[in-house]
Amino acid sequence: MAASITIVGLGPGEWHDLTLQAYAVLARAAAEGQTVYFRTLIHPTVERLRAEITGLRCESFDHYYDESQNWETLYQQIAEEVCTLAGRPLREAQPVIYAVPGHPLIGEASVQRVLTLARERGLSTSIVAGVSFLEPVCTALELDPLEAGTQLFDATTLAALGDDEVAGKIIPTLPLLVGQVYNRRLASAVKLVLSEVYPDEWPVKLVRAAGVGDDETVVTLPLYELDRGTSLANHLSTLYVPPVDELTALRLPETLRYITMRLRREPDGCPWDRKQTHQSLTRYVIEETYEVVEALEENDMEKLADELGDLLLQVYLHSEVARQEGEFAIGDVFEHVNAKLIRRHPHVFGETEVSGAEQVLVNWEEIKKQERIAAGRDVKEESVLDGVPLAAPALIVAQEYQKRAARIGFEFSSVEDLLKKVQEEIRELQEATSPEHRREEMGDILFMVAKAALWLDIDAEEALRRANRKFRQRFQKVEEIIRQEERTIASYGDEEWGELWEKAKR
Structure with a gap:
């Protein structure tokens, strides 16, 4: 049985590049009075075909190139029309002939869309090869x-x-x-x-x-x-x-991978970079993370782009150290995070349906639990406080512990009871008699202040950073006033310091 759609390659443009099979298909179409649909008539072979093959009936899709406002749908429109023509009744004996420049399967995006759509509609296809433009x-x-x-x-x-x-x-x-x-x-x-x-x-x-x-x-x-x-x-x-040099493609992740590899290459890399280890680089991960946070809080997007790059460098440096030690490579980092995101978002990448963000969080925790079971963890022996990194800032750890404890009912009944507990901790600090005892009670106060912030839906770490920034701005203003008054810092008394501070607050 003849194919519903025959796709013919016309070659790159020279007449002698047109295959005998392609010529025969087109000549037979002309003899049978069949129309040939060309993707475009702007091709050197078409003019010669018209001259060589008497009665060749040609139609094209050139109008789509001028009318289309969307590059993504241009070839889809052509494919739709070709398959619609092929699906008309009484077409069994006379397939649609679709002619394209070059080889139908090389650099010919419209053909791929025709083939896909034809399969969906149950239409058979055949390909008449041609010399490609390559x-x-x-x-x-x-x-x-x-x-x-x-x-x-x-x-x-x-x-x-x-x-x-x-x-x-x-x-x-x-x-x-x-x-x-x-x-x-x-x-x-x-x-x-x-x-x-x-x-x-x-x-x-x-x-x-x-x-x-x-x-x-x-x-x-x-x-x-x-x-x-x-x-x-x-x-x-x-x-x-033409290809660019590795050091020229500055907007690509691959360039950063090459640079970090080159920096640590023996013997001609950077002496400082070559001597670094996971342990020696740890402080820089922390520093760069906080510089990202600072840029975010300052709402400085140019600075944020710069600082995110510095933080990304730490990821690549640790990955390169690991690669050289035979531990893992940057590809493993990508694989872990990509697989995790896909696995934990079945409502996006799977068939799971959710009612809102709250259900997403419930599903997220259950998926994490299943991951731990798959890793051989005994979830029955787990603490609700497991998984909170102790290396995180203490206020963040405190509030995370408090949130998790509250989920299972370990919670104050009212904010008044909570504030009473804060006052109790302050009294215990006042009554402490040794440095060790005072340090312990101060920790309790800070922990309860973090709890009070949580009750008020305040991120304690962020609130303290804001307070630090406010103090820095005001104190630097005090220093500017002192310079303007051309006095030494030691010349100010307690009352004058108070006046300076009030000026700085205005």
Whole structure:
């Protein structure tokens, strides 16, 4: 039984690149009065076909290129129409013929959508191979795509990528070929996407009419000029982006991995970085974490981007130390966190339904419990306080302990009772007679103050950081007043200090 849809490859453009099988299919269609649907008529082979094959009836989807406002749906629209035509009654004896440039399965995004949609609708398909655009393009560039690890994209697919997707799809340290850069508007969209990971001045090559005799040209230009010329891009245009050096691709995670590896490489890395261990780097993880917190509290987004990078460096440094010691690699870090997020969000990545954020938290705790069981932990012997890192700031640990204890009923009945307990701890501090006893009672006071903050829905650690920042700002203002008055600090008495402080508070 004949296929419902026959997809024919027209080759890159030269007449002698059209296969005998493709010619036979098109000639038979003309003899039977059947229409051939071309993705585009802007292809050198089409004009010769019309001249060679009498009665060839041609229709195209060129109008979609001018009408479409969405690169992502352009080829889907074409596929919908092709499959709709193939699904009409009385088509069994006469399949739809869809002709595309090059080879149907190489750099031809519309064909993949046709094949997918045809399977969904129960339509059979057949492929008539053709010479792809890759052969003449690689010949013009003197490029071996396999040896170089070349990436291949359709221009409309690339243009549809969001800003947050580009770094995960394109590896700029490998060569890139972008096919079907068919007009200036698409060239502009491609340029904007590539600018996310390549320097604006990066030299690229636009290959036009590859393999089509004297029409073939290779134009070298900086990336930012890709859409400047009105006549550069057309249906036979392929963009080549050469690879950047590892130290040039500054917007990619892979570059950070390379840099950390290079810093610790023997014998020509950095002497300081080479001598670091997990233990010696611990303090920097803590320092960088607090600098991120400071940037957040200052609402300084430029500083936050910088500090997050410093914190990310610590992740990569520890991963590189571990890799060199045969413990784990950065890939293991990614695998652990990705698997954990997927596993703990079945309402996003699975079929679980939730009623709201509260149920998400309930599910989260149950999933964590199942993870501990799978790891061989005896959950019956667990404490509700397990899993709180003691290395965390003491106020954070205190409030986490208090929240967990309250969940199982260990709680004050009212805020008044809680405040009475605070007063009791203060009295016990006043009555303490030894340094050790006073230290213990001071700890109890701080613990109960953290509990009072929890009752008032206040993050005690954040509140104390705010108080520290307020004190710093006011004291620095006091210092500025002293400098303005041209006096020494020792010359101020207690009453004057009080006056200075009141001025600073205004």
